[in-house]
Amino acid sequence: MNFRIRAAREEDCRDIQRMIMELAVYEKMADQMKISHEDLQRDGFGPNPFYRCLIAEVPKELKSDELYTTVGYVLYFYTYSTWKGRSVYMEDLYVMPEFRGKGVGKALMASVARVCVEQQCVRLQFSVLEWNKASLGFYLNKGAEDLTREEGWHLMRFHGAALEKLSHEAP
């Protein structure tokens, strides 16, 4: 299939927001999704962007049933390992259902890996749900390590009232 991967621009934020919502609906957690395209514009396209995004685009003649030509995205940001240095974290990778199985997801993933290598980032990290055996298998098959299983890393989070409370303990 004819498609291309390119860096997202500010005017792509409506499409990115639509696809983030599609992914949330697919995961049956649409009510958790609180991001607007204005948020995405503000947070991704200022002087110190909080994230970066690549999108997959098809030519007009291949547009989706709902007339979209932007059919997938990968959203990532730079992180840092105090042992190894510059790293990348891939937050979301999504392809619209009707465009799956045509290499778009693999191309998005590979494009992030290329950004990593070009920016001298030594690690590409991401998280996968344990029950999502298809995804886990896909990544393991490509050589990813499962750090939770192999080393016992647990992902932890403060938010809401617990975060607020903690911040008040600051000297």
Place this chain on the structure above:
Amino acid sequence: MNFRIRAAREEDCRDIQRMIMELAVYEKMADQMKISHEDLQRDGFGPNPFYRCLIAEVPKELKSDELYTTVGYVLYFYTYSTWKGRSVYMEDLYVMPEFRGKGVGKALMASVARVCVEQQCVRLQFSVLEWNKASLGFYLNKGAEDLTREEGWHLMRFHGAALEKLSHEAP
């Protein structure tokens, strides 16, 4: 104990590098630590810093046995949730052994939480090793959620040859 928390400056990178190494030695993984103070200067103090750092400092009269006055650090960076927006990830939190139990670690942690709240970040995330029950208990007691146990998130990583190979698949 008299101490203060402040943002790290470029000239603190030797102290930060020393403490990263102390932490690696404590974890019996000193051979994994490959970061120099020059790396830390380049990656943390350019126009688009890969990380941020706060340090804990004691007055000269309380200096360590090896004459250090910088006795702890917390290293973090901004991340992004496509459902909730701006977030912070805390990579390292360390206090020199002879200064532990005096509130320095709690003050560093609370200071990062305050940065979160000030920057409208809704989540503070970090990782803990499963066998480190003392740390896990400390964070859970303060209201943190264990996303690996509760939701099944596994932390995954590509690096080295697998990352290189993946990057060559990019279109």
